[in-house]
Amino acid sequence: MQIPSEENVQSAIQMRRMPFEYTDDIEPHWRPDQPEWSHMVNGASLTMPFLEPFLNVNMNEALPNISDPQILADAVAFIGQESQHYRQHRKYNSLLKRKGYPELVDVEGAMDASFKRLAGKSLAFRLAYTAGFETLTLGATEWVVTNRMEMFKNSDLRIASLLLWHLVEETEHKTVAFDVYQDICGSYWQRIYGLLYASYHMVFWTRQGYIAMLKKDGLWRDLKSRRRLWRRSLAATAAFGKHILHGLMPTHDPRQINDPKWVIDWMARYEAGGSGVPLLNQQTLSNIEI
Ligand SMILES: [Fe+2]
Numbered sequence: 001m002q003i004p005s006e007e008n009v010q011s012a013i014q015m016r017r018m019p020f021e022y023t024d025d026i027e028p029h030w031r032p033d034q035p036e037w038s039h040m041v042n043g044a045s046l047t048m049p050f051l052e053p054f055l056n057v058n059m060n061e062a063l064p065n066i067s068d069p070q071i072l073a074d075a076v077a078f079i080g081q082e083s084q085h086y087r088q089h090r091k092y093n094s095l096l097k098r099k100g101y102p103e104l105v106d107v108e109g110a111m112d113a114s115f116k117r118l119a120g121k122s123l124a125f126r127l128a129y130t131a132g133f134e135t136l137t138l139g140a141t142e143w144v145v146t147n148r149m150e151m152f153k154n155s156d157l158r159i160a161s162l163l164l165w166h167l168v169e170e171t172e173h174k175t176v177a178f179d180v181y182q183d184i185c186g187s188y189w190q191r192i193y194g195l196l197y198a199s200y201h202m203v204f205w206t207r208q209g210y211i212a213m214l215k216k217d218g219l220w221r222d223l224k225s226r227r228r229l230w231r232r233s234l235a236a237t238a239a240f241g242k243h244i245l246h247g248l249m250p251t252h253d254p255r256q257i258n259d260p261k262w263v264i265d266w267m268a269r270y271e272a273g274g275s276g277v278p279l280l281n282q283q284t285l286s287n288i289e290i
């Protein structure tokens with residue numbers, strides 16, 4: 001990996017090693033009254049150890065072609081953060097397979113094959129996919145941070161902590177994949193194709209994961225369960241859709257999107273070594289105001 005030391009340019013993006021543990025007392029229904037919401041998050045988690053290494057391979061391949069030393073430093077930091085993310089999700093996903101859902105191995109196998117096929121595409125397409133996925137994470141952060149009290153009420157806050165840490169760091173590196181794409185490729189139409197393809201691809205694989213888990217639970221054909229799933233899916237579509245629409249604009253730049261105050265506060269508290277972050281409890285969840 002090329003290190004931007006000769007330019008003496010450093011990235012403000014931090015790599016945080018988090019002390020999460022996934023002990024067997026964590027239930028896959030981490031929000032017990034909402035198995036559908038639990039599995040939507042679990043389905044997204046299942047994709048991460050395939051998606052994020054794919055993003056990192058793309059960024060790593062791009063490094064020698066990056067002309068701007070600051071973008072290069074940030075791209076190296078991006079790779080560091082994503083590496084931590086998928087390692088944590090891989091551990092959590094092992095717990096899911098251990099605790100009732102061994103059939104997820106089949107979903108993982110199919111997902112692995114899909115990402116291997118994508119790895120054979122051009123670097124320009126893969127960087128457009130990378131920037132496109134990072135646009136989706138802005139929607140995820142805004143949605144989850146804004147609704148965190150409802151989403152994580154009466155839930156296992158170890159999973160909330162994992163998700164919120166991941167989303168905070170996604171916000172922190174929100175400009176990097178876009179900047180790399182613009183620096184190396186820059187084609188508007190290819191960026192749009194990458195954004196739409198990444199959106200379809202991620203929804204498809206997240207669904208494969210949660211459908212498998214809901215089938216195992218005997219809930220997939222249950223009308224009440226399906227209604228709860230639709231309600232949450234509709235809210236997700238609105239939240240992600242807003243950012244996809246923003247991403248479709250020729251003038252799109254992630255810098256135009258303000259970081260939620262809660263995210264800024266989370267980082268400040270981490271920096272200060274404050275208690276409660278990263279391992280949230282019900283009180284810290286509510287005390288950190290948006
Ligand atoms: Fe990530």
Ligand SMILES: [Fe+2]
Pocket residue numbers: 082134137170173
């Ligand atoms: Fe990311």
